[in-house]
Each structure stands twice: as C-alpha cells, then as structure tokens.
Amino acid sequence: MQEDTREALRQRIQRARPEDQIAGVFCESAFLAMSELLGRDQAESLRAATWPVWEWVAVARYPVVDLLRLVDATADRVAGRGELSYGQALEAIGEHMTRRVLQLPLIKAYRMSDSGNAHDRLAFSVKSAQFLCSYGERRYESVGPTQGRLVFFRELLGPSLLLGIYKATVRNITSVRTTVSLEASWEPGLEFHLFFTW
Missing domain, CATH: 3.30.1360 (Gyrase A; domain 2)
Structure with a gap:
C-alpha cells in the first residue's frame, strides 16, 4: 500500500471502537484545515452531514470515528476536483491541520525551549x-x-x-x-x- 485509499479508510472506520478517542484541539484544527481546502460553506455543510458537533473543547476527547468520517468526506470532495488523488487529499488535510496545531501557544513555547x-x-x-x-x-x-x-x-x-x-x-x-x-x-x-x- 503506497497511498491511502477510500476503501482502506472506511475499513479503519469499521474497526474503530467507542473508546478510541482523539483530542478536541485536533478536531478543531481538522475542521479549520478543511475550511481552507474547501471554503467555509462547504466545510460546514460536510461537518453538519457527518459530525454535528459545533464546538470542540481543546482538552476533551471525541470519538475518532467521527473525525474519520469528516476527513473521509472532505478527502472525497477534494479528490473529486481531479487535482489530487484521495490519498494526496488526506495528506493535504494533515499538512493544513498541523500548521494550525503548531501555532498553539503551548507548542510555540515548546519549540522555543527545544x-x-x-x-x-x-x-x-x-x-x-x-x-x-x-x-x-x-x-x-x-x-x-x-x-x-x-x-x-x-x-x-x-x-x-x-x-x-x-x-x-x-x-x-x-x-x-x-x-x-x-x-x-x-x-x-x-x-x-x-x-x-x-
């Protein structure tokens, strides 16, 4: 497997358990990344269809399966434009998410002392x-x-x-x-x- 596929991600969704959770800061960063890639209106539409949580608490944890559904829908939409494959769209989402996370004050403070x-x-x-x-x-x-x-x-x-x-x-x-x-x-x-x- 050289690059992720829609089928592989959907198999991971099926294998996720209720106790598999991810931090809200990651979820919010993912949504903001999707807004950059798709525009705010499209990102909000996909969010409403796949994960109707409207505010994430940074330190709280949420089911990763919900984030995976949202990321899947976004990658599908980005790949549908024909510029990127599905795997490349996931990669772009990851890059955009991380740029946002790296701007958090705690991360910036760590980088200064690193x-x-x-x-x-x-x-x-x-x-x-x-x-x-x-x-x-x-x-x-x-x-x-x-x-x-x-x-x-x-x-x-x-x-x-x-x-x-x-x-x-x-x-x-x-x-x-x-x-x-x-x-x-x-x-x-x-x-x-x-x-x-x-």
Missing part, C-alpha cells in the same frame, strides 16, 4: 500522541545519525494523513532540513512506517 535535535523532536512526537489520542501504539527508532523511523500500530488516522502531519512537523525542525516518506504500509493502513532523513 534543542532542535531531529531525533529528540521525533521521539517527543510519540509522547505527545498519548495526549492527543487514546488508541494505537507508536515508537521511534533512531536508524543512524541522520535517519529515523516512526512505527505505527493500530493507527486509525492512517498513513496518508500522518504523512501530511509529519511533513508539516519536520518543516519546524529549524536546525536541519528534514524529509519524511512512507517507507512501508500494510492494508488497511493501520500499520505503517514513516522514514526520516536529514
């Missing part, structure tokens, strides 16, 4: 995921002085959305130019590896 070391940043992202979501397992592997790997198990957001998230994230590692790619992924995208070089 050493800028790519290994430290990527390892920290595994810990911060525990704050954001109640599902999945993640681990960081240092592959060498200038390479690393993130390994995801039961990651319901899937490879394309996470690739977009990390593409936006690595742009903020100011000490070095970092690239990220999807190294391996297994259907339906619950298990995959992202590979980083700098």
Whole structure:
C-alpha cells in the first residue's frame, strides 16, 4: 500500500471502537484545515452531514470515528476536483491541520525551549500522541545519525494523513532540513512506517 485509499479508510472506520478517542484541539484544527481546502460553506455543510458537533473543547476527547468520517468526506470532495488523488487529499488535510496545531501557544513555547535535535523532536512526537489520542501504539527508532523511523500500530488516522502531519512537523525542525516518506504500509493502513532523513 503506497497511498491511502477510500476503501482502506472506511475499513479503519469499521474497526474503530467507542473508546478510541482523539483530542478536541485536533478536531478543531481538522475542521479549520478543511475550511481552507474547501471554503467555509462547504466545510460546514460536510461537518453538519457527518459530525454535528459545533464546538470542540481543546482538552476533551471525541470519538475518532467521527473525525474519520469528516476527513473521509472532505478527502472525497477534494479528490473529486481531479487535482489530487484521495490519498494526496488526506495528506493535504494533515499538512493544513498541523500548521494550525503548531501555532498553539503551548507548542510555540515548546519549540522555543527545544534543542532542535531531529531525533529528540521525533521521539517527543510519540509522547505527545498519548495526549492527543487514546488508541494505537507508536515508537521511534533512531536508524543512524541522520535517519529515523516512526512505527505505527493500530493507527486509525492512517498513513496518508500522518504523512501530511509529519511533513508539516519536520518543516519546524529549524536546525536541519528534514524529509519524511512512507517507507512501508500494510492494508488497511493501520500499520505503517514513516522514514526520516536529514
């Protein structure tokens, strides 16, 4: 599996459990990203059709399946324009979401106190995921002085959305130019590896 598909995401939706939840700050950032990609009216229309929650509390958690339905509908609409594939649309959503999250005061404060070391940043992202979501397992592997790997198990957001998230994230590692790619992924995208070089 090189890129996410609509069928893979819908299989992940079916496998999500009620206790699989994600932080409201992520949900709100996703909606704002969708507004950037589609325009506010279309984003609100999709939100009303798939997830009628109108205000998210940043520190509260919500069922990830609702976010997945909203992201699926958005990626479908973006891909329908013919400019991006469904997987590329998910990646774009992930990048837009992350740019918003990185503007939060807490994240900005962390970045100011951070050493800028790519290994430290990527390892920290595994810990911060525990704050954001109640599902999945993640681990960081240092592959060498200038390479690393993130390994995801039961990651319901899937490879394309996470690739977009990390593409936006690595742009903020100011000490070095970092690239990220999807190294391996297994259907339906619950298990995959992202590979980083700098």
